[in-house]
Amino acid sequence: HAADAHRTDLMTVTRYVLNEQSRHPEARGDFTILLSHIVLGCKFVCTAVNKAGLAKLIGLAGETNVQGEEQKKLDVLSNEVFVKALVSSGRTCILVSEEDEEATFVDPRLRGKYCVVFDPLDGSSNIDCGVSIGTIFGVYMVDKDLDKISLDDVLQPGKNMLAAGYCMYGSSCTLVISTGNGVNGFTLDPSLGEFILTHPDIKIPKKGKIYSVNEGNAKNWDGPTAKYVEKCKFPTDGSSPKSLRYIGSMVADVHRTLLYGGIFLYPADKKSPNGKLRVLYEVFPMSFLMEQAGGQAFTGKERALDLIPTKIHQRSPIFLGSYDEVEEIKALYAAEQK
């Protein structure tokens, strides 16, 4: 019984990562230490998000807290926590956050060989209505003299990532992570303060009955996207129409797609030729997870993980999800090229 196993054989995310580390005999535990600091950040944000929700509702938040300090916006607070946790881990050298215009180059005395790209609180505009939001992160390694690092060392294609994941703050706190050997989901047990394995070896269904896109942008879509969505609504092969599910919070939409199958799209449109989602800390981590779970991720031009970013906040269109669904999109874009 999972419940029994939970009681006696606790597979925590820390133990899972240690097991993963044992697959790399040369590893000295740096990666494990880094991930434990990311997990710490997620635990903090989980409590802050839950408190903020309640505090805001019962007016505790107000403009200042009991110390008379200006109540920080949750995404600013979350960012500070992640930056401090990652710097203090002593395992990072460059950090890229959605919240910071410039990359953070860690103090040379505290540098480690990993770069972390992250969105500390994606979808934070949804907090007030209680919709699930989340942290998204990806990890690269820099294999050079840490005194000679530059921005180019974090502008790597997504396929170079060593790990990626998200933590979804909803009715429960769910951490979904891959270190390159499949995808596993952990749920925070608040009584233990530990993430317990609840979704071992997640595989996305090969096909899906759900498409997830903001239909409000339909008038600006390009041909292949418009054709694909049309096929979802008016299938010509006798199959039944797909259901539309769009939460408007990437972590929630991607989590549902990963577990139930289907496709998530944030296409380019005439107003935003590169779409809206950011390459380093939204597109790459979610694409990494999808491929690790047996799905695909495509930009409209290429495999998402092959894209080589030139700017840290660069955007890209993205189509990700069930293998067969993304194949259909790829065929429509290929046909347009002919």
Ligand code: P6P
């Ligand atoms: P739109 C949230 O603001 C976000 O960054 C993602 O979490 C989400 O997928 C997307 O934007 C929603 O964008 O334009 O559909 O509201």
